[in-house]
Amino acid sequence: MLLGGVDLTVRAGEVVGVAGVAGNGQVQLAETIAGLRAPTHGTVRVNGVEVTGRGPRRARAAGLAYVPEDRLGTGLAPSLSIAENLELTRPQGFWIDRKRATARARELIERFDVRTTGPQASTRGMSGGNVQKVLLARELSGDGAGDDAAGDGGARASALVVASPTQGLDVGSVEFVRGVLSQRRDAGCGILLISADLDEVRALSDRILVIYEGRIVLERPGASAGVTELGLAMSGLSGMARGDAARTGGAPPEAGPQ
Amino acid sequence: MAARLERRHVVGPWHHVVVPLASVLAALAVGAVFLLLAGHDPLLVYREMLRAGFTTRFGIEDTLVSATPLILTGLAAAVAFRFKLYNIGAEGQLYLGAIVASGIVLAVGTRVPAPVAVALVVLGGAAGGMLWMAVPALSRAWLGTSEIITTLLFNYVALYLLQYLIFGSRSPWRDATVTNFPQGRRLPEAALLPQWGTSRISLGLAIGVAAALAVWVLLARTRFGFQLRVFGDSPAAARYAGIPVRRTTVTVLLLSGALAGLAGASEVAGRTGMLDPNGLAVGFGYTGIIVAALARYNPVAVPGVALLIGGLQNAGTALQSLPGARVPVAISTMLQGAILLFVLAGELSLHYRVRWRRPRAAQPPAGTGPHAPAAAAGTTGATGSRP
Numbered sequence: 184m185l186l187g188g189v190d191l192t193v194r195a196g197e198v199v200g201v202a203g204v205a206g207n208g209q210v211q212l213a214e215t216i217a218g219l220r221a222p223t224h225g226t227v228r229v230n231g232v233e234v235t236g237r238g239p240r241r242a243r244a245a246g247l248a249y250v251p252e253d254r255l256g257t258g259l260a261p262s263l264s265i266a267e268n269l270e271l272t273r274p275q276g277f278w279i280d281r282k283r284a285t286a287r288a289r290e291l292i293e294r295f296d297v298r299t300t301g302p303q304a305s306t307r308g309m310s311g312g313n314v315q316k317v318l319l320a321r322e323l324s325g326d327g328a329g330d331d332a333a334g335d336g337g338a339r340a341s342a343l344v345v346a347s348p349t350q351g352l353d354v355g356s357v358e359f360v361r362g363v364l365s366q367r368r369d370a371g372c373g374i375l376l377i378s379a380d381l382d383e384v385r386a387l388s389d390r391i392l393v394i395y396e397g398r399i400v401l402e403r404p405g406a407s408a409g410v411t412e413l414g415l416a417m418s419g420l421s422g423m424a425r426g427d428a429a430r431t432g433g434a435p436p437e438a439g440p441q
Numbered sequence: 442m443a444a445r446l447e448r449r450h451v452v453g454p455w456h457h458v459v460v461p462l463a464s465v466l467a468a469l470a471v472g473a474v475f476l477l478l479a480g481h482d483p484l485l486v487y488r489e490m491l492r493a494g495f496t497t498r499f500g501i502e503d504t505l506v507s508a509t510p511l512i513l514t515g516l517a518a519a520v521a522f523r524f525k526l527y528n529i530g531a532e533g534q535l536y537l538g539a540i541v542a543s544g545i546v547l548a549v550g551t552r553v554p555a556p557v558a559v560a561l562v563v564l565g566g567a568a569g570g571m572l573w574m575a576v577p578a579l580s581r582a583w584l585g586t587s588e589i590i591t592t593l594l595f596n597y598v599a600l601y602l603l604q605y606l607i608f609g610s611r612s613p614w615r616d617a618t619v620t621n622f623p624q625g626r627r628l629p630e631a632a633l634l635p636q637w638g639t640s641r642i643s644l645g646l647a648i649g650v651a652a653a654l655a656v657w658v659l660l661a662r663t664r665f666g667f668q669l670r671v672f673g674d675s676p677a678a679a680r681y682a683g684i685p686v687r688r689t690t691v692t693v694l695l696l697s698g699a700l701a702g703l704a705g706a707s708e709v710a711g712r713t714g715m716l717d718p719n720g721l722a723v724g725f726g727y728t729g730i731i732v733a734a735l736a737r738y739n740p741v742a743v744p745g746v747a748l749l750i751g752g753l754q755n756a757g758t759a760l761q762s763l764p765g766a767r768v769p770v771a772i773s774t775m776l777q778g779a780i781l782l783f784v785l786a787g788e789l790s791l792h793y794r795v796r797w798r799r800p801r802a803a804q805p806p807a808g809t810g811p812h813a814p815a816a817a818a819g820t821t822g823a824t825g826s827r828p
Contacts, residue, residue, distance in 0.1 A: 219680065240683035251681060260671045260678040271671065271682045275664040 184208040186215065186222070186397045193342065193373040198364070200388030200405070201377045204417050208397035209377045210252070213346050216375070217249040218242035229342050243272060248322035248340035250315075252347040252377075258318045259306050265292065266302035269321045295320040296359065312356025315348065319363055343367065346377045361387060381413055395419045446793040456791050461735065464787040468779035475775065476768075486760065486768055493759035494752030500759070505642045506712065507751035508744070510535070512649030513704035514729025515736060515743040516656055517570075521697040522730075523660075523738035524673030528694060530577065530592025531701035532726025533599030534570035538702025539709040540603060540614070541569030543625070543716045546632035547613055558632035562710045563648065563703065570702015571695045573599060578694035582687040588694065596726070603718045614716045625715030634711035645707030649744065652700060656740040669693060701726060728754075731781045737788070753777060 186208050193199045203209055214220045216227055221236025228234065229245035239249070251257045259268045266288035270279075288302035295316045299309065306314060322340065348364065349357040364387060368374055378384050384391055391408045393401035393416040401416040473483035493500050514531040521528040528534075542565035546558050553561070577591035606612040608623050616626040634644040660666035672679040672689050679686055704725060713720040732750055736742035757773020 218683075238683050239681060243683070249681075253677065256675050257677040257681045260674040262674040263670060267667065267670075270667070271678065275667070277664055279662055279664060279667055281662075 184211055184397045186211050189225075189397075189399055191375075191392060191399065193375050195341065195373050196368060196371045197390065198368050198374045198376055198388045198405075200384035200391045201375065201394050201399075202381055202384045202391060202413055202417055203377075203379065203394035205379045207394050209346065209379075209394060211397070212394065213249065213251065213344050213375075213377055216242070216344050217247065239272075243340075246341040248343045250318055250322050250343070250345040250348060252350070254311070254314045254318050255306060255309075259314060261307040262305060264303045265297070265299060265306055265317055268306055268317060269324075272321060291317075291320040291324055295363075310353070310356075312352045312359070315352060315356060315360060319348075319360065323363065323367060341372055343372055343374045344377070345374065347379065348376070349383060350378075350380065381410065381417070385410070385413075393417055443798055445796045445798060446789075447796050449792055449794055457737070460787040460791050461737070461784055464783035465780055468776060468783045471779045471783075472772065472776045476772065479769075481768055486763075486772070489760060489763055490753070490756035490773075494756035500752075500755065502640050502642060503755045504748060504752040505646055507754055508747040509643070509645045509649055509711065509751075510704040510708050510725040511728055511732050511747035511751055512646075512744050513652060513700050513707065514725050515732030515747050516649075516652055516729075516740055517697045517701035517704070517726075518730045518733035519736060519738040519740055519743055520656055520660075520700065521693055522733055524669055524693050526581070526690065526693055526697070527589045528574070528577075528592050528697045528701075529589055529730070530574065530595050530726070531697070531704070531729045532722075532724065533592070533596035534573045534698045534701035535705035535708070535726050536599040536603045536721060537569040537573040538566035538705025539569070539716060539721055540606065540705070541572065541702070542566040542706035543614060543628055543709045546628050546710070547626060549629075551629050551631060553631070555631040558629065559634060559644070559710070562632055562634070562706050566702045566704075566706020566709075567699040568702065569705065570698040570700065572698075573702070574694050574698025578691045578698070581694065582690040600718075600722060603716070603721065607716060607718050616715070625713075625717050627715050628710060632710055633714060634707065636711075641712070643707065643711030645711040648703060648707060649747075652703065653740045653744050656696075656700075660740065665692075701729070704729075728777075731777060734781060734788075735784050750777060 184207060189212060191199065201209065201212065211220060215222050215236075216229075218227070218234050218237055218239045218241055226233055226235045227242075229242055229247045232245040234242045234245050234247070242249070255261050260271065263271075266281075266284045269288050269291060270284050285302045291297075292299060292302065297313050297316045297320070299313060306317060309317070322343070324339075343364075345364065349360050352360065361383075364374060364376070376384060376387055385405065385408060388405040391401075391403050391405055391413065392399045393413055395417060396419065400419070401413070403412070469487065473487075476483040476486055494504050495501060514535060517531045517534070518528065542562045545561050545565040549558065549561065573595060574592070577586070577588050577595060580586040580591060581588040606614045607625055611617065614625055616624050636643045637646075660669060668679070668682075668684045668689060671682060672684055672686065676686060679689070705721065708721055708725070709716055728750060732743060732746050735750070736746040753773050753776060757770045757776075760768040760772065761770050
C-alpha cells in the first residue's frame with residue numbers, strides 16, 4: 184500500500200486516532216513516522232526536528248517512541264530476556280552494564296505490573312498482555328526512580344505512535360494499557376493511535392482520522408464522530424466527507440514503497 | 442495417530458548438559474553395533490581409543506595439536522551459525538590465512554625480530570581469512586546472495602590456488618631448491634610459533650583459547666554482541682531498534698573469516714612450518730562446523746569439544762595399529778558423524794517436544810477470524826498484510 188497526501192499533526196497532550204481496516208497503509212504510516220521507511224517526498228518532524236527517513240534512532244533521539252503492532256518479533260526479540268529487551272532501543276555504551284539493566288528491569292516489571300519469574304525470563308511464552316506491558320515499559324520509561332539524571336539517554340518520549348495496542352489482550356491488560364495511554368496524554372504526550380478497533384479509537388481519541396487505501400479520507404473530532412460515518416469511511420464508501428481525498432475507482436493501489 | 446512438534450517454552454538448565462551427553466552416548470552405542478558387525482569388541486576398541494587419544498603423554502600432545510586448528514575453525518563456525526549466517530567456507534579461509542601469513546613472513550625474511558614476525562603471522566592469517574570472506578559477506582549483505590553457496594564454492598577456488606602455488610607454479614611459496622617433489626619453502630625460524638617445552642604444542646593453542654574467551658566477552662558483554670544477538674534472534678526487531686543489519690552481517694562474517702584464517706596461520710607457522718597443501722587440506726574447516734554444532738555455538742564450549750573431536754581423530758589413526766584387530770580408521774569418522782547427528786537430534790528435542798494426537802474427523806479450519814468484512818467496525822485479530 185502506497186501512502187499518498189497524508190498530512191497530519193499530533194499536538195502535545197492529544198490523542199489522534201487513525202481508524203481503518205488493516206492493510207490500508209497503517210503499517211507504512213507508522214514506520215514512516217518512526218524513521219523505518221523513507222517517504223519518496225514529504226517530511227516527518229518530531230518536536231520540530233526533521234527526522235524524515237533518517238532511521239529509527241534519529242526519530243527516537245527527537246523524542247518519539249513507537250509501539251508496533253507486531254509486539255513479539257518486532258517490538259521485542261523473543262529469545263532475549265525481559266531485561267535485555269528493555270534495553271533494546273536505549274542508547275548503550277561499549278560495554279553492557281548487566282547489573283544496571285537487571286535493576287532497571289526489576290523496577291519496570293514492578294511498575295508496569297508484568298507477571299513473570301524475573302528479569303532474566305525469556306519473553307517468548309509470555310502472555311500477550313505481559314508482552315505489551317514490557318514493550319510499553321520500555322517505550323514509555325525514561326522517567327521514574329531508576330532513571331535519574333544519569334544522562335543515559337533515557338529521556339521520556341514526548342511523542343508516541345502506537346499500533347493496535349490492545350489487540351488480542353485480556354480484559355485486565357486492555358484496561359491497563361488504555362490507562363497508561365490516557366495517563367501519558369494527560370502528562371502532555373502527543374499520541375498517534377493506529378487501530379482497526381473502532382471502539383478503542385472512539386474511546387481514546389481527541390481527534391479521529393480514517394485511513395483508506397493509503398489516504399486520510401475523513402477527519403472528525405473524537406466526541407462527534409458517529410460509528411456509521413466512520414465505518415462507511417473505513418470501507419471506502421464515503422469519500423465525500425473530505426472532498427479533496429475523494430477517490431473512487433481510478434488506479435489500483437500500488438505495492439508498498441519498500 | 443499423528444505426531445506434532447511443539448515448541449517448548451521452558452528449557453530446564455539440566456537439559457543443556459544431559460542432552461549433549463546422552464547424544465554422545467547414543468552415538469557410541471550405534472558405533473558399537475557397527476564394531477560388533479565388523480567382528481570387534483566395542484569395549485576394547487573404545488578403551489583403546491580413550492587410551493590413545495586422551496591418556497598417554499604422546500596421545501594428549503597429539504590431541505592438543507589436532508585440537509588447535511579445530512578450536513579456531515569451530516569458533517569461526519560458531520560465531521556465524523549462531524546468528525544464522527552459515528559460513529561453510531572456513532576451509533578456504535583457512536588456506537588463505539595460511540597463504541597470506543606465510544607469504545608475508547617469506548617476503549620479510551629474517552629482517553624482523555621474532556616477536557614482530559610472529560605478530561605478522563597472526564595478523565596475516567586473520568587478514569587472509571577476512572579477504573577470502575569479503576566477497577561472500579558483501580554480496581550477502583547487499584545482494585542477498587546465499588553465503589552458504591558462495592563460501593562453499595570459494596573453498597574450491599582456495600584449494601586450487603593453494604595447490605597452484607606449490608605444485609603448479611614457481612611461486613615464492615615454493616622451495617626452488619627441491620627438485621624432486623614440489624614442496625613449500627620453509628618459513629624463517631623467527632616466524633615459527635613458539636612451542637611448549639619439547640612438545641609440538643605451539644602458541645596456536647593459546648591463541649585459540651584466548652580467541653574463544655575474547656569472542657565470548659564480545660558476544661556476552663558488549664553492545665555489539667547484544668546487537669548481534671538481537672539480529673540473530675529477530676531481524677525485524679533489529680531493524681526496529683535501528684541496528685544496521687547490513688553492517689552487522691558483514692562484520693559477523695568477516696570475524697568468522699578472520700578466525701578461520703587464524704587457524705591457517707597457526708597451522709602453517711605452528712605445525713607444518715611451510716605452505717604444505719597436503720598438510721593443510723585435511724578438512725579442518727568442515728570439522729569445525731561439527732565442533733561448533735556440538736558446542737551449541739557457545740564459544741567457551743568450543744575448546745573442550747575441539748579437544749574431544751581432535752582426540753577422536755587421533756585415536757582413529759592409532760586404532761589401525763591395534764595389535765591383532767585391524768580396526769578401520771573410518772570408525773572415528775563414522776563416530777564423528779554419528780555424534781553430530783545425535784547432537785542435532787538432541788538439539789531438536791531441547792526446543793521441541795513430540796505430541797501424539799489422534800486425528801479428528803473434522804478439524805476446524807485453521808486461523809479463524811482474520812478475514813473480517815471490510816466495513817466491520819471493531820474487528821479484532823486482524824493482522825493485515827505487509828508489503
